[in-house]
Amino acid sequence: MRFKQSWIQTAILSLFGALAFSPAAQAKDVIVKIGHVAPLSGPQAHYGKDNERGARMAIEDLNAMKIQLDGGTAKFELVPEDDAADPKTGAIVAQKLCDAKVNGVIGHLNSGTTIPASRIYYNCGIPEISPSATNPKITQQGFDSFFRVIANDSMLGVALAKYALNEVKAKRVVVIDDRTGYGQPLADIFSKQVAANGGKVIEREYTNDKATDFSAILTSVKRSNPDLVFYGGMDAQAGPMLRQMKALGINAKLMGGDGICTTELMKLGGDNVGPNVLCAEGGMALSKMPGGPAFEARYKKEFNADIQVYAPFVYDATMTMGMAMKEAGSADPKKYLPKLRNINYKGVIGTISFDKNGDIKNGAITINSYNAQGKTPVAILQ
The missing domain is CATH 3.40.50.2300 (Response regulator)
Structure with missing residues (x-):
């Protein structure tokens, strides 16, 4: 009987020992x-x-x-x-x-x-x-x-404003934003920086991040005859906006932040997207x-x-x-x-x-x- 117990104990110990040191047991x-x-x-x-x-x-x-x-x-x-x-x-x-x-x-x-x-x-x-x-x-x-x-938008807005004034040579600027936590602050910073650098925002308009029809806003914008329209918002609105700007004969450049700076914008705006669009991204260009x-x-x-x-x-x-x-x-x-x-x-x-x-x-x-x-x-x- 003692021999059997010893044999069983040995077998159990061997089994537990093998399990304890097996890869499956060690992995956690x-x-x-x-x-x-x-x-x-x-x-x-x-x-x-x-x-x-x-x-x-x-x-x-x-x-x-x-x-x-x-x-x-x-x-x-x-x-x-x-x-x-x-x-x-x-x-x-x-x-x-x-x-x-x-x-x-x-x-x-x-x-x-x-x-x-x-x-x-x-x-x-x-x-x-x-x-x-x-x-x-x-x-x-x-x-x-x-x-x-x-x-952040402080950096983006400042960079965009300086580029608009110094490189684009924009004189008459209209600012539109979508009233979101992204679009409005970016537009505010851009507008403030334009003024600080001697430029002029001649009109300020507002929309929302669900809109697709901008005819009323753009009719007013056309009367202002801007050379640059700044949009604080996303590409889902910027694309249709570009199409409608062209339809109304508004020849101003459209500028915006990283929200419009997508490959999708070319689909949303069609052949209205080209050198007439400028946008800023935080960080280096992908390339x-x-x-x-x-x-x-x-x-x-x-x-x-x-x-x-x-x-x-x-x-x-x-x-x-x-x-x-x-x-x-x-x-x-x-x-x-x-x-x-x-x-x-x-x-x-x-x-x-x-x-x-x-x-x-x-x-x-x-x-x-x-x-x-x-x-x-x-x-x-x-």
């Missing part, structure tokens, strides 16, 4: 949930899908790195949400991600949705990196959990980014589509968050947030580091126009 996945929020429905869905693709590319690369976090191998998972570019929906989605206890958030795309959402993430203790929300007020709220990898050409080639291969605007910024935002976790050895926001504040990551768009408010340091501004081949940079300002 640590699930890291990264939320991503953008408009995946509605007129701005092409932006949102473009952003989400950039995030998925980064998640793929982070998983390939086999990063060790919290005692195991990190398995990054993307948790995508649609805020439809609506501030109320943005707040609901933000609370949903808080309740899901995600480890971090990439987004939101729009300033109007980011402003209410950023407070919710701050209260939940979840770090957030936006690739595209440019309203200066966001980083002035005092939320040490918020960062962005793109130049001038350190990793831009390689990223573009990979993106086209994976998705059979052209990059709109923000995909490389989303990719870098996601990678930056992952690298902060790697430095901390943890996906716990309390542990990796200090690393994020002091990060120095060389990404596709360039070196990413943040100032005390969470704004990217040394953000470049690219002025673009359009030709038959598409969007093309005409000036890079730093």
Whole structure:
């Protein structure tokens, strides 16, 4: 009987020993949930899908790195949400991600949705990196959990105003905005900078981010006979606006920020999009980014589509968050947030580091126009 017990004990010990040292027993996945929020429905869905693709590319690369976090191998998972570019929906989605206890958030795309959402993430203790929300007020709220990898509207508005006056030689400027948290502040900054540099805004008009008929506004604009129309808003409105400007015989250039600076604008505006359109992007032009050409080639291969605007910024935002976790050895926001504040990551768009408010340091501004081949940079300002 003693022999049998010994044999059984030996067998059990051998079995447990084998299991304990087997690869299956040693491997331990640590699930890291990264939320991503953008408009995946509605007129701005092409932006949102473009952003989400950039995030998925980064998640793929982070998983390939086999990063060790919290005692195991990190398995990054993307948790995508649609805020439809609506501030109320943005707040609901933000609370949903808080309740899901995600480890971090990439987004939101729009300033109007980011402003209410950023407070919710701050209260939940979840770090957030936006690739595209440019309203200066966001980083002035005092939320040490918020960062962005793109130049803000103060930089964009100033650059656009200087270019309009110094290079375009605009004398008569009309300003239109969509009354959103992105479009209105950008238009305000542009108007103020035009006046500060000796220019004149002869008319100020307003629309909304759902409009497609601008006949009443543009009839008034035509009477003002401007040489430049500045639009603070997105391409879903800028495209139809360009068509209607041509139909009314308005020969002024159309200028705007990164919201209109997309490849989609050529579809929305048709043959009315060309050298008559000028727009600014935060950051270097894709072709001038350190990793831009390689990223573009990979993106086209994976998705059979052209990059709109923000995909490389989303990719870098996601990678930056992952690298902060790697430095901390943890996906716990309390542990990796200090690393994020002091990060120095060389990404596709360039070196990413943040100032005390969470704004990217040394953000470049690219002025673009359009030709038959598409969007093309005409000036890079730093």
